[in-house]
Amino acid sequence: MPSTSTYTNGTNGHTDGHVVPTKQAPQSSLPPTSSVPQKFLSNPKELGITLVGFSGGQAKPGTDAGPTVLTDAGLLTQLSDDLGYTLRGDDTVRDFNNLSSERFKSNDPPVRGMKNPRSVSAVTEQISELVYTQAREGRLALTLGGDHSIAIGTVSGVARAIRERYPDREHNKIAVIWVDAHADINTPETSDSGNIHGMPVSFLTGLATSNEPGIFDWLRDEHRISIHKLVYIGLRDVDMGEKRILRENGIKAFSMHDIDRHGIGKVMDSALEYIGSETPIHLSFDVDALDPMWAPSTGTPVRGGLTLREGDFICEAVAETGQCVGVDLVEVNPQLVEGGVGDTVRAGVSLVRCALGDTLL
Numbered sequence: 001m002p003s004t005s006t007y008t009n010g011t012n013g014h015t016d017g018h019v020v021p022t023k024q025a026p027q028s029s030l031p032p033t034s035s036v037p038q039k040f041l042s043n044p045k046e047l048g049i050t051l052v053g054f055s056g057g058q059a060k061p062g063t064d065a066g067p068t069v070l071t072d073a074g075l076l077t078q079l080s081d082d083l084g085y086t087l088r089g090d091d092t093v094r095d096f097n098n099l100s101s102e103r104f105k106s107n108d109p110p111v112r113g114m115k116n117p118r119s120v121s122a123v124t125e126q127i128s129e130l131v132y133t134q135a136r137e138g139r140l141a142l143t144l145g146g147d148h149s150i151a152i153g154t155v156s157g158v159a160r161a162i163r164e165r166y167p168d169r170e171h172n173k174i175a176v177i178w179v180d181a182h183a184d185i186n187t188p189e190t191s192d193s194g195n196i197h198g199m200p201v202s203f204l205t206g207l208a209t210s211n212e213p214g215i216f217d218w219l220r221d222e223h224r225i226s227i228h229k230l231v232y233i234g235l236r237d238v239d240m241g242e243k244r245i246l247r248e249n250g251i252k253a254f255s256m257h258d259i260d261r262h263g264i265g266k267v268m269d270s271a272l273e274y275i276g277s278e279t280p281i282h283l284s285f286d287v288d289a290l291d292p293m294w295a296p297s298t299g300t301p302v303r304g305g306l307t308l309r310e311g312d313f314i315c316e317a318v319a320e321t322g323q324c325v326g327v328d329l330v331e332v333n334p335q336l337v338e339g340g341v342g343d344t345v346r347a348g349v350s351l352v353r354c355a356l357g358d359t360l361l
């Protein structure tokens with residue numbers, strides 16, 4: 001499908017199996033809910049959508065169906081009908097699991113301990129290109145995953161587009177707010193699991209590199225982000241090697257402890273002050289940042305997490321800056337909870353709506 005395809009209202013009008021009566025409002029008749037002036041989007045009413053069906057960055061099947069359950073719950077329809085966005089990009093979920101298994105069959109043995117390295121590299125390279133195409137048009141790039149390895153593609157695509165769109169600007173390097181129970185900054189060498197969804201930040205910052213043909217050798221400087229423009233929120237399960245990386249590089253991180261001590265309001269104030277008001281922001285939200293009480297259907301749940309309201313607040317605070325250029329929501333796995341994925345999907349829908357300004361007045 002061409003990247004300029006526009007969604008039809010109502011095609012995703014399903015909630016819990018019931019067909020919702022389609023509100024046939026013309027797409028451009030509503031302004032986006034948020035009236036926040038956008039600093040870095042030339043098409044603030046358009047969203048560049050990428051739906052990534054991929055789970056090869058970790059071992060549990062099911063995360064590849066994340067975009068499907070979110071869109072079946074009506075997320076995209078809500079973004080057009082309720083929030084007034086025109087949706088661009090592709091409304092079909094790309095089956096990257098299938099694409100990569102066809103391409104590599106079982107010829108993807110570990111390299112430096114990384115599992116499925118060729119598959120994850122090839123998939124993230126394609127995602128990077130797709131997301132770049134959206135961000136290059138001055139749209140906010142919204143990506144639904146998929147496991148968190150896909151952020152190697154999303155963040156690199158947005159970073160490259162912003163560099164190109166503002167060639168002369170001093171502040172043309174994006175900041176990344178990584179909301180997660182985990183730091184996902186293992187290098188291949190520090191990782192115990194070998195799962196690449198625990199490594200995206202090390203490849204994005206250049207802490208990890210690879211020249212091996214077909215294994216992240218496509219990542220160039222224009223794809224990378226500065227370690228000084230990275231902020232973590234919600235951490236509570238950080239590996240020993242990762243703690244060392246965070247400490248030695250002076251990386252800004254707000255753990256659950258910090259949120260308990262200062263409250264999410266002060267934490268967001270500090271996070272955004274650290275980033276500054278002249279820097280575009282990419283928000284990469286791992287649903288496991290939320291407490292499993294709110295988001296149980298995820299591959300690596302960790303207790304003691306954010307309430308849904310705290311998660312929504314983070315998204316609102318980012319939306320309120322007018323600096324947001326990219327949003328990811330990842331790690332929703334409908335196969336992982338017996339009672340069903342309903343709670344996790346509702347939480348995911350809420351987070352995305354908040355990141356897109358729905359709850360701002």
Ligand SMILES: NC(=[NH2+])NCCC[C@H](N)C(=O)O
Pocket residue numbers: 147148149182183184186191192193194195197198199239286288299300331
């Ligand atoms: N995106 C995630 N859920 N990552 C979990 C990573 C867990 C662990 N730190 C690892 O490297 O395997």
Ligand SMILES: [Mn+2]
Pocket residue numbers: 180181182286288289300
């Ligand atoms: Mn996580």
Ligand SMILES: [Mn+2]
Pocket residue numbers: 148180182184197286
């Ligand atoms: Mn993660």
